[in-house]
Amino acid sequence: MRVSTARQRAVDKALGVLLPYAPYADTKKIRALANDRKLRTLPAPIAVWLATITHVRHEHSEYDALLTEGYDREAARFFVLDQINAVLTGWRATRLLEPDEDEI
Template sequence: MAPRELVVSPNTPMPPGYTFLKKGIKYKTLHCRRLTHEAGKTVYRVEENKKVLGIRVPKSIFFRVQSLANETLPARRLATEQRDAALVRSAAAELDHQFPDIPKVDRENVLNHGFKKYSGRVGRTGQIPMPRKVLYAVIAHIRHRHTEYDHMLRDGIPRDEARKAVQKRLQSILHQWGTTQDLAWYFNDTQDSPL
């Protein structure tokens, strides 16, 4: 029985009947890999300097997945939009709960900026529960929009020092916006904060 996956270099000759699928297209990669395994064929993972570049799969499977991807694209886009809208609704409800007095313009900026798709911002991570995502997004917003934090960084002040310098202003605004949380844990341990 042939191994289900082999690691090869980009210079390794292409097996007969195979083609290359570059990394980064999750739907196609997942389906090509699954269907190749189901067909009892080998998936060749192409790596260079321990970095995955993509996979080599049978052409027939690649073209079948390509066709499926085109057919299902509208439905997948709609599902993604619905998930994204649900995430923002959840964030908005949590934001209103934690910060009932946040000004409308700040509320919209937090939601639009902190939860922007493909931004890599804390609001998009799946690793942190929603209440913390919202808190971190609000703290980042205040720090960058309502304090001199960015100017301090540009002036060469170290990050931790700049954070300490704006801490009182940040806490004051958090309380103005209606938080009743005790945030001492955050301000005593900002080293581990993703912000």
């Protein structure tokens, strides 16, 4: 299934609102994740948020290294929360990840 132009515009708008100062290389990857078939059925702002957290967790934190060291997903996510929020703050995100926030 192809991504519609309306969906692309909605994702672009949500990205601009959520991450006004994110680097292009990062927004390009986040845009692709938000348009992935797993997130495509969600409203654009929610898909962009989930894609952003996934991208930052894997590309800008020690999450994968913690998993490799034997930490379970929940523990690894706890330990990288501040790293994720630091990246989001640097990008002047309009939302930060909360410690008790449920994820899909």
